[in-house]
Amino acid sequence: MCDTFVLLPDYSENKKFYFGKNSDRDPNEAHEVILIPEKIYDKVELLKCTYITIPQATKTNRVLLSKPVWIWGAEIGVNEYGVVIGNEAVFSKIPPGKKPGLIGMDYLRLGLERGNSANEALQIITTLLEEYGQSGNCGYMHHFYYHNSFIIADRNEAWKLETVGHHWIAEKINGFGAISNGYSIEDKWDMISPNLISTAEEKGWKMKEGVFNFREAYSDWLITTFSDSKQRRSCSIRKINETGKKTKLIDVFSTLRSHRDEKEFRPDKGITGADLCMHAGFGPIRVSQTTGSLVVEQDDRNLVVWVTGSSAPCLSIFKPMVVSQEVNYFGKSPQLDYDPNSYWWQQERIHRKLLLDYRGFSHEYQKERDNLENEILRRMENFDGQTEIIAECFGDAINFQKTWIEKLQNTDLKNKTNFLYSSAWKKNNQLAKLPKD
Numbered sequence: 001m002c003d004t005f006v007l008l009p010d011y012s013e014n015k016k017f018y019f020g021k022n023s024d025r026d027p028n029e030a031h032e033v034i035l036i037p038e039k040i041y042d043k044v045e046l047l048k049c050t051y052i053t054i055p056q057a058t059k060t061n062r063v064l065l066s067k068p069v070w071i072w073g074a075e076i077g078v079n080e081y082g083v084v085i086g087n088e089a090v091f092s093k094i095p096p097g098k099k100p101g102l103i104g105m106d107y108l109r110l111g112l113e114r115g116n117s118a119n120e121a122l123q124i125i126t127t128l129l130e131e132y133g134q135s136g137n138c139g140y141m142h143h144f145y146y147h148n149s150f151i152i153a154d155r156n157e158a159w160k161l162e163t164v165g166h167h168w169i170a171e172k173i174n175g176f177g178a179i180s181n182g183y184s185i186e187d188k189w190d191m192i193s194p195n196l197i198s199t200a201e202e203k204g205w206k207m208k209e210g211v212f213n214f215r216e217a218y219s220d221w222l223i224t225t226f227s228d229s230k231q232r233r234s235c236s237i238r239k240i241n242e243t244g245k246k247t248k249l250i251d252v253f254s255t256l257r258s259h260r261d262e263k264e265f266r267p268d269k270g271i272t273g274a275d276l277c278m279h280a281g282f283g284p285i286r287v288s289q290t291t292g293s294l295v296v297e298q299d300d301r302n303l304v305v306w307v308t309g310s311s312a313p314c315l316s317i318f319k320p321m322v323v324s325q326e327v328n329y330f331g332k333s334p335q336l337d338y339d340p341n342s343y344w345w346q347q348e349r350i351h352r353k354l355l356l357d358y359r360g361f362s363h364e365y366q367k368e369r370d371n372l373e374n375e376i377l378r379r380m381e382n383f384d385g386q387t388e389i390i391a392e393c394f395g396d397a398i399n400f401q402k403t404w405i406e407k408l409q410n411t412d413l414k415n416k417t418n419f420l421y422s423s424a425w426k427k428n429n430q431l432a433k434l435p436k437d
Contacts, residue, residue, distance in 0.1 A: 002075065003276050004086035005178035005236045006153045013245040017155045019296040020252045021086035022313065023075035024278040024288040025068055026141040028432045030334035030344050031292035032069050033309045035325065038062040038080065049073065051100035051136045060113040064305055064323045066292045069334055070140060073105030076294040079112040080323050082154045082303050083121050084296045088179050089146035091223040092164040096145040097135025104134060104148030111152065118154040122161060126168050130193060133166040149179050155298050160185060162214065167196040169214050178236040182229035183215040228274035235260070235276055249297050249377065256293050257314040266359050268421035277314045282420035302383060310347035315354055315362065317373055317397045320380055325387050329394035338434045346401055348434065353408045355425060356415045365404065372400050409437050
């Protein structure tokens with residue numbers, strides 16, 4: 001499960017473009033942040049995506065991606081032209097395909113590598129979708145099949161694209177838009193695939209007074225309801241509306257870190273429910289964890305990508321990157337088992353320790369995190385492409401991580417979580433071969 005939103009420059013007082021997304025995956029599904037250079041292909045080549053091979057483009061763009069390590073595609077990303085895309089799992093009355101094919105995350109990366117604008121990326125994805133459809137397992141610890149929705153944006157325009165099989169519908173976003181794990185386009189749209197309406201008619205999905213409503217016609221009520229997508233999308237809209245045109249970068253971070261009842265929140269409370277900052281619990285409903293978060297901030301001078309490179313944005317630091325940088329300061333990509341040389345897995349040592357007594361100990365960590373993050377934000381106020389500033393910010397974040405790993409090793413943290421929650425995380429830790437210290 002995931003959440004994505006975008007604010008166009010005419011919506012914000014400072015005339016900045018903002019995009020934010022949390023990627024919710026299985027708790028042990030390590031997320032990596034990677035930079036892929038642009039490339040020109042002199043001859044016709046084939047491209048191996050997650051499952052299948054398709055013809056390669058003659059030129060691909062430079063991209064920055066945040067993605068599960070085992071998948072070719074990505075959950076979130078941005079390219080050298082400022083196109084940014086986030087995808088969501090959505091659920092239809094039409095079952096998703098299970099045969100290995102192109103999956104939503106593949107389409108996201110294809111749109112970024114081949115599209116030089118939001119509109120062009122939209123056209124690339126929909127053209128490929130009509131040809132190849134979408135199918136294949138998208139889960140790591142358990143099989144998971146779904147259709148996809150996307151926000152595709154650049155500084156000039158943004159689109160909401162929602163799909164089912166080979167079919168699609170697109171709505172242009174004015175000012176601010178948000179999506180979650182449920183269809184949201186209803187009876188107003190700007191573009192639509194040729195057979196979407198006729199397919200609904202053939203299946204007997206009635207139209208009230210002759211008006212086609214995509215969400216009502218195609219949405220699967222049961223899974224969409226249990227995903228809690230309506231509540232989470234409403235939370236995104238409410239949080240951004242609270243700051244409105246005065247929205248700043250820190251407000252975008254805060255939205256991705258939000259829980260419904262912040263003062264009383266504890267991750268082990270309940271076995272149902274979902275938040276923008278998703279915390280996995282005891283299954284089968286609360287099995288997803290926010291494993292990576294990305295924010296794009298753009299003005300007339302710079303496009304800065306803020307990434308956690310770690311789980312749980314409420315317990316993570318947003319660190320700055322630019323698409324053009326040559327060095328990836330995250331270092332070694334994580335593996336699917338615990339890797340002591342990986343930033344993502346080292347941060348898991350902090351995350352999973354703090355889960356033992358979230359209410360009692362997380363506030364101290366968050367206070368120190370906020371102090372460091374505010375210093376990073378202050379440093380970036382004068383940023384104009386200097387990669388040495390990015391290196392300094394990452395250096396401070398890595399030192400902060402090392403300090404807190406050592407601090408927690410020397411702290412006797414009692415497990416104050418309930419039995420079911422504790423059992424679920426004990427199993428996750430064992431499967432990941434995570435150290436017990």
